[in-house]
Every structure is written in structure tokens, then in C-alpha cells.
Amino acid sequence: MNQPNQSVSELSTTLRRDVESICFSYGRKVGRPGHAEAEAVLLRRMEAIGCRPYAGDSIRMPFRSGEQDFVNLIGVIPGRAGAGKAPMLIGAHYDSVIDAPCADDNAAAVAIALSVAEAAVGNCLFERDLIVAIFDSEEPPYFLSDSMGSNYFAAHQMKPEGVHSALIMDLVGHDVPGVPGLESLVFVMGVESHPELQKAFTYAPHPETLKVAATLNRYVGDMSDHSAFRKRGVPYFFLSCGHWQHYHQTTDTPDRLNYEKMAAIVKLNLNFLRGMDALALARSYTQETLCDTVAMEIAALEQAFGPALPMLLGRIGVRSLASRNDIDCFVRAMKSGLGL
Numbered sequence: 001m002n003q004p005n006q007s008v009s010e011l012s013t014t015l016r017r018d019v020e021s022i023c024f025s026y027g028r029k030v031g032r033p034g035h036a037e038a039e040a041v042l043l044r045r046m047e048a049i050g051c052r053p054y055a056g057d058s059i060r061m062p063f064r065s066g067e068q069d070f071v072n073l074i075g076v077i078p079g080r081a082g083a084g085k086a087p088m089l090i091g092a093h094y095d096s097v098i099d100a101p102c103a104d105d106n107a108a109a110v111a112i113a114l115s116v117a118e119a120a121v122g123n124c125l126f127e128r129d130l131i132v133a134i135f136d137s138e139e140p141p142y143f144l145s146d147s148m149g150s151n152y153f154a155a156h157q158m159k160p161e162g163v164h165s166a167l168i169m170d171l172v173g174h175d176v177p178g179v180p181g182l183e184s185l186v187f188v189m190g191v192e193s194h195p196e197l198q199k200a201f202t203y204a205p206h207p208e209t210l211k212v213a214a215t216l217n218r219y220v221g222d223m224s225d226h227s228a229f230r231k232r233g234v235p236y237f238f239l240s241c242g243h244w245q246h247y248h249q250t251t252d253t254p255d256r257l258n259y260e261k262m263a264a265i266v267k268l269n270l271n272f273l274r275g276m277d278a279l280a281l282a283r284s285y286t287q288e289t290l291c292d293t294v295a296m297e298i299a300a301l302e303q304a305f306g307p308a309l310p311m312l313l314g315r316i317g318v319r320s321l322a323s324r325n326d327i328d329c330f331v332r333a334m335k336s337g338l339g340l
């Protein structure tokens with residue numbers, strides 16, 4: 001059983017096994033045989049972990065949209081509070097963009113979500129129920145459409161009680177390229193989506209082996225399934241290690257992932273979810289009045305980048321990070337010039 005204090009090497013082994021179990025050379029594209037195969041593997045694994053159906057009598061939640069059949073896999077890990085509190089959600093898409101393994105996109109995130117679920121069930125970690133959402137059809141041509149698995153879930157399959165908060169992942173299995181020493185970076189978008197969420201970010205212990213940088217969703221845009229929740233005003237975290245040279249390529253294979261980094265992200269997610277679990281997250285705000293996270297972002301960037309930060313700032317002519325404008329300059333430079 002997966003314990004929160006399970007060793008990194010044990011967790012890494014589980015993560016590798018889960019990634020390899022759905023990384024076929026022929027991929028998991030919607031409508032292809034590999035898609036149904038991956039879906040069956042994941043369904044069995046979720047049942048074995050102890051996920052219960054979210055609605056009806058099966059974790060498998062098929063839907064039809066625009067003449068195409070899809071399947072979301074939605075399970076629940078019951079929390080200690082029973083039905084009294086709104087549930088949290090952890091989610092990742094399992095479809096692939098091409099007929100290839102697509103390990104980082106997005107088998108890695110699926111494997112991490114499964115390991116989080118396994119730790120939660122084994123240890124009754126949360127007060128709230130945890131919805132484990134393995135979404136279909138995130139990739140083009142469904143991306144951001146009504147047929148996108150997360151959009152369909154939020155519009156048609158989600159219960160009226162909604163979700164308290166969502167933690168979504170995409171592209172979280174690889175080392176960040178470009179700047180030596182920054183391979184272990186992981187970016188967390190969405191901390192700005194609710195004034196209380198900073199607490200879950202700041203107080204959650206960050207594993208020593210990870211560099212955790214908080215940054216605004218508008219810097220990267222709605223590049224994954226968190227879009228469905230952001231648009232509905234659900235407080236969310238979106239974790240990603242950004243693009244790399246194997247993005248949407250046949251070379252995105254399981255052997256190129258960093259399973260120890262993924263194990264650290266499992267632990268980070270468990271800490272984030274513990275923090276979120278304890279927050280009331282009243283809906284007394286609007287999406288237009290996103291909260292001010294400048295100080296928190298600067299602190300997180302300083303901690304994440306360490307001694308590399310002054311050097312990087314020097315390269316772009318910014319003396320130090322002190323304002324939103326400074327962060328804008330830094331993020332723009334990171335995105336364009338430094339291979340991030």
C-alpha cells in the first residue's frame with residue numbers, strides 16, 4: 001500500500017509501471033484501439049486502488065458529443081467527513097495527440113494522480129471526498145471544445161454540489177530543459193484563483209528535490225483541463241513542467257521521464273490537497289478580481305531559482321524582482337529566450 005512516507009524509489013517504481021501500462025507504440029488517440037485498451041487498463045487500476053464510482057454504478061462515464069464516443073473515468077476516494085463537505089478533484093487527461101506513446105503527455109500526470117489516490121485511500125488523508133478524474137479528449141481537435149472531456153464533465157456529468165477545488169496536471173514527467181540546475185522546476189498556475197489558496201501553496205511543505213514556482217495562469221493561457229474549472233470560478237492549481245523538445249513527438253517515450261521527480265510531485269500534491277482540504281474557500285469573490293499574489297510569486301521564484309535568479313535577471317536587465325512588471329519581464333524572457 002502506498003503510504004505518504006513511502007520511499008521515493010518505491011513510488012518511482014509504481015509510477016513507471018503505471019506510465020508503461022498505457023504507453024503503447026500505437027498511442028491512445030480517440031477512436032483508435034489503443035484508446036479503448038488504455039481506458040480498460042486505467043479502469044481496472046482505479047478499481048484496484050479502491051476508487052468508487054462518482055455517479056451511478058461505474059467509474060466509466062461514457063458520453064457522446066459531435067458524432068464521436070468518449071469515456072471519462074471518474075472515481076471517488078471517500079473522505080472522513082462523508083457527504084458533508086464539497087469534494088476536491090485531482091485530474092489529468094489520458095488521450096494522446098498522435099499514434100505514439102505520449103508518456104509525458106499525459107501518461108505521467110495520470111500515473112501521478114493514481115499514486116495520489118492510492119495514498120489517500122490507504123491513509124484516509126482527507127476530510128473531503130477526492131474525485132479522481134481521468135479525462136478523455138483533451139488533445140486537438142477537441143481541445144477547449146464542448147467535446148473536451150473536462151468541459152463535458154463540468155457541463156454535464158458534475159453533480160450540482162460542484163467541486164470545492166481542482167488540482168490539474170499536464171506535462172509533469174520531464175526535466176525542464178534550458179538552464180542547467182533548473183531541471184527540477186515545476187510550475188504551479190492558479191494560486192491567484194482564490195484569495196485563500198495562497199495558504200495551501202505557502203504552507204504546504206515542498207519536497208527538497210523540487211523547485212516549485214508559482215506563476216499566473218495568464219502567462220501560459222488555458223493550456224489544459226483546468227480551463228473547465230477556471231471558467232466556472234472553481235479555485236484551482238494547475239501543475240506543469242512546460243513544453244520540451246519531445247512535446248507532441250514520437251520521441252515522448254517512458255524512458256525519457258524522470259520518475260524521481262514525479263514521485264516528488266506526488267508528495268507535493270498530497271501536501272497541496274491537505275492544505276486545500278482545510279480551506280473554506282467561500283465563493284464571495286469574482287474571477288475578475290483575481291487576488292494579488294505578487295509577493296508570494298516573488299518569494300516562490302526566489303526560493304525555486306535560488307542563486308540562478310540574479311544571473312538570469314542580469315541577462316534581461318532587471319535589477320531585482322519587486323513588482324508585477326518585473327515578474328512580467330522575467331516570465332516573458334523565460335518563455336522566449338531560455339527554452340522554457
Ligand SMILES: [Zn+2]
Nearest residue numbers: 097105139248
Ligand atoms: Zn498534448
